[in-house]
Each structure stands twice: as structure tokens, then as C-alpha cells.
Amino acid sequence: MQRPDRDLNAFPFIGLSATQLEVTKLNGERRFVCTYCGKGFSSARGLETHIRVHTGERPFSCAQCGKRFTQSGHLKTHQSVHTGNRPFGCLHCGKRFAGKQNLRIHQQKHHPNEPQAP
Numbered sequence: 001m002q003r004p005d006r007d008l009n010a011f012p013f014i015g016l017s018a019t020q021l022e023v024t025k026l027n028g029e030r031r032f033v034c035t036y037c038g039k040g041f042s043s044a045r046g047l048e049t050h051i052r053v054h055t056g057e058r059p060f061s062c063a064q065c066g067k068r069f070t071q072s073g074h075l076k077t078h079q080s081v082h083t084g085n086r087p088f089g090c091l092h093c094g095k096r097f098a099g100k101q102n103l104r105i106h107q108q109k110h111h112p113n114e115p116q117a118p
């Protein structure tokens with residue numbers, strides 16, 4: 001097995017410290033390895049995104065409600081809440097929800113005495 005050499009100085013890193021990543025070379029290809037879990041990435045960007053799983057950093061925030069997310073994709077999914085993709089409507093007051101679970105919570109909170117939708 002080939003022994004990867006560490007090559008930390010070669011990387012102008014964005015927000016990562018040397019304790020969070022290990023840069024290895026395998027077959028001449030650079031790999032960015034998460035030191036928390038050992039997962040490898042082909043790009044620094046990919047590892048940077050991944051490492052937030054461990055650090056809890058949430059750089060993406062929703063402009064409408066301020067909720068924060070680790071990944072831009074998660075923010076995009078969340079924003080459907082604001083952009084009107086709400087297939088679930090409350091039978092009692094007409095309020096609409098993006099998720100069935102959200103609707104259920106709403107009905108339990110606001111209409112506890114009404115018959116619940118199946």
C-alpha cells in the first residue's frame with residue numbers, strides 16, 4: 001500500500017485548520033481527508049462543506065426567517081416554505097404548509113378540539 005504524504009502547506013485554506021483535514025496524495029491525485037471521520041474528498045470545497053457536519057457551523061441563512069443551514073442545498077429546500085410550495089392545507093383555517101408534519105403540528109396546536117384529518 002502506498003503511503004500518502006502530507007502536503008498541508010500547499011493549500012490556501014478557506015476556513016479549515018490543519019487539525020481538521022489531512023491532504024494526501026494517492027496515485028498522484030490529491031485527496032482531502034476529514035480528520036473527524038476519515039472521509040475523503042476530491043476537492044477542498046467538498047471537504048469544507050462536509051466538515052460543518054462536525055463543527056456545527058451554519059454559514060447559509062434564510063433571508064426570510066433567519067434560519068441557518070450547513071449546506072446551500074438544505075437552505076434551498078427550506079426556502080420552498082417561503083416560495084409557496086405548500087401542498088398541505090389546514091381544513092379548519094386554510095393555512096398552508098410545506099410538510100405534512102408541519103400541518104399536523106399546527107392542527108394539534110391551533111385546533112385541538114376539531115376532528116383531525118386522517
Ligand SMILES: [Zn+2]
Pocket residue numbers: 034035036037038039050051054
Ligand atoms: Zn467527517
Ligand SMILES: [Zn+2]
Pocket residue numbers: 062063064065066067078079081082
Ligand atoms: Zn426561512
Ligand SMILES: [Zn+2]
Pocket residue numbers: 090091092093094095106107110111
Ligand atoms: Zn388551521
